[in-house]
Amino acid sequence: MTNKYLVASIVFTLLLVGLHVLGFLEPSCLNWGFHFLGFLPTEIFFIYLALSFVVTLFAIKGKGTFVSTLASFMENAPLKFLGIAVVLFVALSFLLKIEAPMWGDGSFIVRNFSEALRGISPLYLRNEPLSTQYYFLFVTLFQTTSYAAFLQAFWIATVITGIGFVIVAFYLSRNLTEEPRSKLLIFLLLCSGPYMQLFFGYVETYSMVALSVSLYVLVSILFLKRKISFVWVALVFFIQGVSHYLTMLFFPSFMFLAYKEWKNNGLQNVTLGAGIIGAGILMTLWLADFNTYVLASAAPHKHYLSFSPSTEQFESESLAYTFFSLYHVIDIFNIVVFFASGGLFLLGMALLRDRFSLWQHQLTRFFSIALLPVIVFICFVKFDLGAAKDWDVIAPLFSMLYAFAGWAYLQRTESNPTRVLNVVIIITMLNSLVWCYFNTSAEAGVQRTYSLLDKRNLSQFGHYAASLHLAQYYHQVKNNAPVAGLWQQYSRKFPHDRRGYLNTITNIESIYHNDYDRVNEIYEAWFKADTVDYATIEQYANFCMKAGNYFFEKEIMEKAKQYYQKVLIVNPFSSRAVNNVGSVYAMQDSTLQAIVHFRRAIELDSLYGDALYNLGVALETIGNNNEGKMYIERAASLGNSAAQQELQGK
Structure with a gap:
């Protein structure tokens, strides 16, 4: 009878070890209960195999002297045994x-x-x-x-x-x-x-x-x-x-x-x-x-x-x-x-x-x-x-x-x-030690987390929570570089969840200062994948305006114009964007184009002092001094400081 159960325990051990071998060879979300070796160095895997063989053989072939001695110690000196165990x-x-x-x-x-x-x-x-x-x-x-x-x-x-x-x-x-x-x-x-x-x-x-x-x-x-x-x-x-x-x-x-x-x-x-x-x-x-x-x-x-x-x-x-x-x-x-x-x-x-x-x-x-x-x-x-x-x-x-x-x-x-x-205890303890040792490695934990981000057995709620936990870990250890990519991966899986895009944008802006093109790619991917609300459109318009102003200050005029025009795509009635496009044309010596845009900005907002002043300056540039002065005076009356200074200078 004992031999039959012993054989069964050996088969059981071989099956468990075999599952851990499979987990090592192909760790994924579908074998999460026994894939820990797949994220550890290869030598740990071979140590696991060797220990599985040696300790199981010892449990089978050993005479039980060690177990009997330890059991006697536990029985005869229980408090000492407990103290050592603690x-x-x-x-x-x-x-x-x-x-x-x-x-x-x-x-x-x-x-x-x-x-x-x-x-x-x-x-x-x-x-x-x-x-x-x-x-x-x-x-x-x-x-x-x-x-x-x-x-x-x-x-x-x-x-x-x-x-x-x-x-x-x-x-x-x-x-x-x-x-x-x-x-x-x-x-x-x-x-x-x-x-x-x-x-x-x-x-x-x-x-x-x-x-x-x-x-x-x-x-x-x-x-x-x-x-x-x-x-x-x-x-x-x-x-x-x-x-x-x-x-x-x-x-x-x-x-x-x-x-x-x-x-x-x-x-x-x-x-x-x-x-x-x-x-x-x-x-x-x-x-x-x-x-x-x-x-x-x-x-x-x-x-x-x-x-x-x-x-x-x-x-x-x-x-x-x-x-x-x-x-x-x-x-x-x-x-x-x-x-x-x-x-x-x-x-x-x-x-x-x-x-x-x-x-x-x-x-x-x-x-x-x-x-x-x-x-x-x-x-x-x-x-x-x-x-x-x-x-x-x-x-x-x-x-x-x-x-x-x-x-x-x-x-x-x-x-x-x-x-x-003995056999069951040893293989159970050995597999638990693998799990505990795995958790001593932050790198292994990160790799496993990525492997678990799979839609087959993880919901959207679970994906977001897991991504958030991993992002928070990266922030805690001052390694912010991978976070944007993590949220981009989330957005590819769940393109209709605005949180993924917003988190990506936030992290790109905090890590890669003034990398407006990268942020713009996220917004454009978002707009292609999902219908966005008014608040998001307004947020994107503000972003493009900020990007345009940045490139304008750097005198990269074509880039500035591109971002101002992106504002007009989502908000054709933005007087600021129209005025800023006009300013780009003025800097590029396309004065007539600039005048067209300044007039359009004033049509959208007749009390827009910057547009009035810019139009006045542009008109004076092409020799229309009287009309130009009229617009500058209107701008000054509205509190435009540049117009007021120019009139004082004259």
Whole structure:
């Protein structure tokens, strides 16, 4: 029996390694869950292959002496073992500190925290009031004012939650099983998931969520083993809920525990627990001055996938694919490979080995009831930023799966499952290390972000958000050159979205001063692709006027005339543009042409002093002194300083 499961684990490992090889050879948005090696140096890929072979071979062929020794140490000196584990975690977190946090809404959080510190904006608690307050506390303590300082503050905050997670995982493993080796293996399995990245300086609030979920699992198991009161379960469930509202997916499991309490001990503790949760909700509202706006983040679109394309603007812009799309299936596959492959494999093996009696256990029912809503949620949710960038939203939920998988697989210890579990833990940990190491490279993160900008599984909303996050990163590191090209790429994909053109223009103007031709190309591409509104036309006219004036001052007259004439194309009644074209002709000694334009400008605006003065000077140039003087006098009466000075000189 053991050999059969061992062979299955080897095949499983080969499949996972094979997927990572494919991701290395052709990294794209369609293999985002296993393409990280494709953005790292080639030597890292070969190191990964070598380690996969060596450690798997060791897990299969080894006698288990190391595991047994470590398990004995964990059993006989638990606090020393835990202390060493915490130290190793902190060291690893330092070595694998995130260099460029480009995933999730980190840029929004940094901006909101910065503005809240300066008192120019309220602190938006969004859907995670406790987590947001926790991180804002560290930002406030360190008085962070720079990008680097934010990264440091978040790293310290995530390390503390990570230490908490390691401690919870330690006690969770000790309460899931009695056998020393099984305790060690469950602990290692819990610490091997890709969600560990959240504890390595990730600029988001989800490390607190991951900690609270693991704590909820621990107190639930302690309650089911009748070691603690249901009141503690209710308290932790509330803490978990305010760490992020998404954890309310575990509400059915909480009701299962409440039902168990009611059946065993009556309604007293259930009522007390409900009172604690109610009091906690009231306190949260009170702390927020009962302003529900800051306690939730609203979106103009639905958060679930539709079964068919939508005709509503916000829905259409936020929808990359429909529920039955192949790309939805591909995203789900990536989620499974990235987050759940090891856990699902172990659960599958456990069910094959003991499919009947396993369900009879109350822990199986608890974990199943807890995870079923998570599965449904993942299948139906619409990831605003795309599943690859929104990985952090669901990441904290998977410690529940790993706890269930490790416990379930180890229920039948007579089949000596240690080697199989060793293999699964090692490949899971190795793949998670690749993911964490990938995030230590800013360059790799940038390359991956570009690869994810694909309309096949990223909506227009997601494209804009991802482009904005990447642009903000470039600005933070003082590398503004690529930003204009980034927004041009966005506009090519979504030519009817004015924001792309405006952002391109803004960045070109800030980086390439007086490069009017480049900006004009963007405007012209915009006009060809989309029907623009009056405000945009007026903005373009002002731009062309500014460009014309610049070239006029530089005495590049043909260029100046071109831009003034562009103003007249979008606004034929612009007296300023007509007058300025006349001024260009005057500078080119085409006086008659100049007079025609000055007269036209006066027709458009009879009180236009500059045009009156220019016409007067032009008429005097061709010898029509009396008429010329008349126009100069009219200009002077309207306050034209040049006309007034000329009359004083005469």
